[in-house]
Amino acid sequence: MKRIAFARICQESNALSPVPTTLHDFESAHYLTGAALLAATTKGPELAGYFKRAELAGFMRAVGERPREIQAVPLMSAWASSGGPLSRECFATLEARLVAMLRDAGQIDGMYFALHGAMGVEGMRDPETQLLRAVRSVIGDVPLVISHDLHGNITRERVELATAIVGYQTNPHRDHAKVGRKAGRILIGAVLGEHRPVMAWRSLPMILGGGKTIDFLAPMRGVFRKMAAAERTPGVLAASTFMVHPWNDNPALGWSTLVVTDGDHATADRIADELAELCWSVRHEQPPAFPDAATAITAARGAKLRRKLGCVMMADASDVVTAGAPGDSTHLLRALLEQAAGMLVYAAVRDPQAIAALWERAPGDPIATSIGGTLDPARSRPLPVRGTLVSKHERVGFGKTIVLAVDHVRIVITEGPAMVMRPSFYTEIGLDPWRADIVVVKNFFPFLMFFLPYNRKTLFVRTQGATDFDAAFGLEFDGPIHPRDHVEQWRDRDALRRGVVEQARIAREA
């Protein structure tokens, strides 16, 4: 019987958010160890309130395919909503716990580690690589397979430390479990000596491109099809493209392609190269330019029939909580209060201070307060409002929640991350999207799937915030970066970024 440990430490960080992610954010969202983790990944739900089955359930399915050969050893699973970089203390605690659990686990023959790939820590440049180093220091040279979100960033050190790296192949993401299963199969095969995974990767000096980067739409559809076709090639174990989280503070940030084969360097190289060329060829297709709030409100007002048959969805593209923004922006809310009279609007804002000040008040109470603009005061201002307290709730993930009625707007104030992505964010607190004219979400893509029954028109709105694409251009890069700068070709920087990997391979093969 071979023993394989498994763990997750997952969060997507936005380096521009001044709100640090703390241990409380993990422990109040998803934090499981040992037997509880084993139960969650076999019986479910894996991440209660978020995902029924994700990478670790997929991994356990791969283990279940080899019941007489493999025993899974659950360590820990920690997941937090996207947000600012982790505090140093939070990171150090998670790392120390993981290392202690690995030591306590005794002799293991391999490990699966689910990471996001775009996690940041205050004052650190590549914290996930630090986690891999810590893991390696305990497990030694046994196979270590990791998985990343499609928005992860691949660095040379990660490629050196991992046996194989596998990424999501859907955007919006819906293949978490499938990816975990693929990682599990590669790992189990390596542990049992059935195959010998080798990797080839390419790193592009590019942080945005491919239009909306949706897997089933042009221009990225071709890249996703190519990955699927590659994986049907004999000897190819995985083919991934990583499109990075542009607000990740790592100078070596850039799209990359990564192919895992069974001992076949030449095929891995060839496919990684072809995928990189495909990605580079769509670099000029940028995300669409979004209208400002006034333009969007005018468009919503004109969409009378659509509002009658459902609602108009407004995505607050400058304050996307699922991409790490603080969720306290008041720009769009202010515009909706001032310019959307006559339309029933549902909107959300995160403000722990307002929650604390209002929590003792009762439904029906008249309220005069200011909301929002406190977590990231550099990007928006507190908004004074007068209205009525409608209801109070305590909710997993969102924390204490208060609904305020201010004229035609129902404002949902949350203590925790206002991760507005699913209808349940509103329906659970008595706000029925069928009744609304405009429903605001703080999400880029997944809401399009979840709100499908209600949504009659989608408007992405740009104000000013931590998830503006060009806001990422102020971060530090190791050279010119597309699309901020004119970049002639990708191969020089790719060679620089990969240099040491190449040397190590040459040394190994010599």
Ligand SMILES: [Zn+2]
């Ligand atoms: Zn992602």
